[in-house]
Amino acid sequence: xxxxxxxxxxxxxxxxxxxxxxxxxxxxxxxxxxxxxxxxxxxxxxxxxxxxxxxxxxxxxxxxxxxxxxxxxxxxxxxxxxxxxxxxxxxxxxxxxxxxxxxxxxxxxxxxxxxx
Amino acid sequence: xxxxxxxxxxxxxxxxxxxxxxxxxxxxxxxxxxxxxxxxxxxxxxxxxxxxxxxxxxxxxxxxxxxxxxxxxxxxxxxxxxxxxxxxxxxxxxxxxxxxxxxxxxxxxxx
Numbered sequence: 057x058x059x060x061x062x063x064x065x066x067x068x069x070x071x072x073x074x075x076x077x078x079x080x081x082x083x084x085x086x087x088x089x090x091x092x093x094x095x096x097x098x099x100x101x102x103x104x105x106x107x108x109x110x111x112x113x114x115x116x117x118x119x120x121x122x123x124x125x126x127x128x129x130x131x132x133x134x135x136x137x138x139x140x141x142x143x144x145x146x147x148x149x150x151x152x153x154x155x156x157x158x159x160x161x162x163x164x165x166x167x168x169x170x171x172x
Numbered sequence: 173x174x175x176x177x178x179x180x181x182x183x184x185x186x187x188x189x190x191x192x193x194x195x196x197x198x199x200x201x202x203x204x205x206x207x208x209x210x211x212x213x214x215x216x217x218x219x220x221x222x223x224x225x226x227x228x229x230x231x232x233x234x235x236x237x238x239x240x241x242x243x244x245x246x247x248x249x250x251x252x253x254x255x256x257x258x259x260x261x262x263x264x265x266x267x268x269x270x271x272x273x274x275x276x277x278x279x280x281x282x283x
Contacts, residue, residue: 096180096275097275098176098260098273098274098275098276099216099260099262099271099273100273101270101271104270114270146215146216160206160218160221161206161218161271162218163208163215163216163217164215165214165215166214166215
């Protein structure tokens with residue numbers, strides 16, 4: 057099956073701990089993204105990567121880090137510097153469309169992170 | 173001012189009726205628009221994309237775009253209880269892949 061997988065589905069973290077969220081895709085998509093969703097708010101972009109070994113900060117990158125060593129994988133680390141990490145984290149991927157720079161993003165099932 | 177605005181709802185419609193969901197955007201450079209459906213506790217799933225002014229139909233769904241008015245809408249015909257979800261509108265600027273999301277409209281379809 058082609059798609060995007062995220063693990064774990066639920067994650068509990070103690071204050072002061074770093075945790076890493078996994079995102080893997082087998083859609084052969086070049087671009088990958090991390091979003092955060094809080095109740096009553098829209099999705100906010102944390103980081104994105106258009107090609108392997110390259111990534112850019114999104115709107116709320118502080119307290120997060122990423123790597124893109126393989127096309128299929130884009131792990132997100134939530135560090136202890138992130139003040140309010142409890143949220144629903146969504147990974148997405150896309151492949152550039154035929155039209156100029158338009159593409160469609162598809163989402164993984166998400167990871168729900170709770171800080172205890 | 174939010175870049176993409178949606179009424180949070182809930183929008184309540186009876187089964188079989190037409191549900192009309194609306195979205196406005198502030199960036200005139202936005203060229204691509206997407207509607208996602210999100211069930212409670214789940215991730216967003218793509219319903220439709222639209223790039224040109226006018227209507228685009230796919231089954232019971234019709235997306236409408238008016239770039240002059242900076243307005244996007246989604247019509248759901250013959251609404252079903254299974255359509256009850258939050259609908260997210262997103263805009264994308266050509267040449268830049270960032271999606272800007274609205275906060276979503278919650279739709280409730282009663283049997």
